[in-house]
Amino acid sequence: MAGMQASRRAAIMRAFSLVIASVSAIAAGWAFLHIIGGDEPNWLDFLRAGLLFIATFWLVFGGLVGVIGAFASKTMITCVPTLPTGKTVVLIPIYNEDPVETFARIAAMNREIVALGVASRFDFAILSDTTNLEVAAQEIDAFELLTREPEAEARIFYRRRERNTGRKAGNIEDFVRNSGAAYDYAVILDADSLMEGKTLIALAERMDNDPRLGLLQTVPTVINADSLFGRMMAFSAAYLSPFFARGAALAQGDEGPYWGHNAIVRVRAFAQCCGLPVLSGRPPWGGHILSHDYVEAALLSRGGWKVRMDPAIPGSYEHGPENLIEYAKRDRRWCQGNLQHHKVLAAPKLKFWNRFTLLQGIMAYLASPIWLALMITSLLATAYPDSPGERLQFAPWILGVGVAAVLLLPKLAIALRGAFDGTNAQFGGTARVLLSTLGEIVISTIMAPILLAFQTRAVIQIFLGLDGGWPATERDAQVVPMKTAIGASWWIMLVGVITIGFTMVEAPAFVLWLLPVTVPAVLAPLIIRLTSHSASSPLMKNIFSIVTERQVVPVIAENKRILQQWSKPQPVSVAPAVVELTAENA
Incomplete structure (x- = not known):
């Protein structure tokens, strides 16, 4: 009954938004x-x-959200830690990132998971596509620090691909193909992502409680911003974005978005549905799909799985660009990836709203x-x-x-x-x-x-x-x-x-x-x-004050302490062997 009501509400919101945007565009x-x-x-x-007419339609539609x-x-969610039924892996794809900063975030999340008594249900896998050999060497050193963390043995894994075929999407696909059978769920993060332990547990519990839920997207808050540009973006993400996301979630229903990070996926559903095609032709129009996330969400929906976004889930964080140049550089990649979606719009059996979402990304x-x-x-x-x-x-x-x-x-x-x-x-x-x-x-x-x-x-x-x-x-x-x-x-x-x-x-x-x-x-x-x-x-x-600056967030504070400690000279030791996680040794 609840599912039918949600679908009916989503249909009403979609019709309302499309009609108002169309009427406004025609009138303009x-x-x-x-x-x-x-x-x-x-x-x-x-x-x-x-x-x-075209510009007004998309402008009004976005404003209506x-x-x-x-x-x-407004829905309030309190994350109460329990022991999830399913086994979850936290995936962190990295590509020429600062290893110490990235691995310090993993250490902070692991410490919370251990402290909450659920370490047996959560592993961490660092999936490196790093091409810079100097950075790759630093990753090994940083991983050695991770192996000293509580209950790290046989729970925190690192592997580096020699060839980064398919980039981030190919990196995750490679893990799912070789190691996915060991897990029920995968929380996918970016190198700059951070999540509270309670949030990781809450995401796994949502998957446990809804066997048709294929993907659940959180709305991350930008943290540790320092520049004027960064702080403005952080305020917008923390204060305005949850309201926009709430409006979008009402219209999207079970055909929601996936932003490629700070989300949990059901591994079996992902493996069944999300094998991405290589587009015909050369880049920028052809080749591997850069903006893979919206396509993967559409493929999950096509496979009959629910894809939902919930802005009420707390404890999801990320870093953002600190200046316009870095923002534009990232936006250039998103632009190319979104424009590639014109080749996906006509894919068979995609649901209407997924096609509309792909078109919206192009526009x-x-x-x-x-x-x-x-x-x-x-x-x-x-x-x-x-x-x-x-x-x-x-x-x-x-x-x-x-x-x-x-x-x-x-x-x-x-x-x-x-x-x-x-x-x-x-x-x-x-x-x-x-x-x-x-x-x-x-x-x-x-x-x-x-x-x-x-x-x-x-x-x-x-x-x-x-x-x-x-x-x-x-x-x-x-x-x-x-x-x-x-x-x-x-x-x-x-x-x-x-x-x-x-x-x-x-x-x-x-x-x-x-x-x-x-x-x-x-x-x-x-x-x-x-x-x-x-x-x-x-x-x-x-x-530009945000909540995470007005109150102490334990995982953020712990991350800062670990980063400060790891930034000091470390004693020389033998680097550990790099462990590749497979279904057999999990």
Whole structure:
């Protein structure tokens, strides 16, 4: 009965969101065409109306998710440790990461598992795809430290592949094929992930209690952020994301997402359903699927398994990029992976909502060049008008106000809801939350043109056939040198200058409307550098305050203690043999 009610609720939420987004898009396109084109719209007017229709649909749909989440009922979950029935392995795929930092997180999680008395039900497997030989040697040294941890013998394993075929997805597939029979469930983490012991137990219990549950995705909180960019992202992830995730979960039902980490999967279901194809053609369109997670979620749903997301599960953490350059580098890989999904959309027997989710992921990146195309065509039409309607200079302002309203409404609704359900109190009170939300809005608005430029360049590169690969992520918080910032964004600055110059000459009435876009573009290197500076001052910590900074989280504190201890010179000892886990020796 509960399952039927959840399915019915998901169907209602999907229909509501799609109808409202469609009506809004049609209304925006019609109004724009009517105001701009007048009685005799030309082909450029129709083109812009079409672009606005597409952009509005996805903008409104995304905003509705946040509004629905703000008004949805809040579920509280308390993780009470018991002994799970199934055997779980915690998988940590790594690729040229800092071994000491990564392995220290594993040690902290293991200590909690041991302290809770459930070590017999949880193993850890480090799956290295590291290509840097120096880093690989450091991994062996760090693994030797892990072997000294409580009850580590025959529970913590490490192996390194000589060839990283299929990258992360291939790494996990290799483990499932060779060692998966030893386990009922697998908690998949990233190298920067961290989970409380109680959370690991709660995830395994959810699997024990629902034999049709194939995957359960948590909503991780960003921790240990130091830069202004990082702290803003951490506040957004800790405060805003759970509400957006709650709205998304209501519409997704049993056909939810998988983000590739901080989730638990049923190994048997994963082995049955999630063998990924190698796409035809060469990268960036072909080859191994980079954004494997959404495809794996769709394949699990196709196989009849439930795929759910639960933002109410506490104790799931990750690190995030500390500056715009690192964010853009990671986003470039996601862009290529998401655009590859156009080859998966027509796969047989996929469920409708999984196809829609794949399409949504594609549009998340095509939206940037669509908005840019709308601005360019509007600028050209204003510079060279051929209809009386083009002289209505208030039209761009109407569009700007509409976009701002759609972007701001969900965040303000969340702040209002948080004042009544106790969420704001956990973040320092409503006044502090409103100040933090305002700061997030201002900073994200300033950075938006830069991100739009990076995403548009990524899409263009992919259409030109340029493969972005899978670059290693630099997670340390360091101020971006001005030379590096200029090297990464000089072209954005140049485009901004050219746009301002062209507009001042050909369409001076359009200059003021473009300033919110062109000024951040011209100042892109400075913005990249300034937002990479440390924001650990008392003022900044008060603005972007998150729960994990306001109270002691044992696993985070333990991780810091272990990292501090391991960073000191260690006594020389013989490195242990690398143990490969198989079903036979488990």
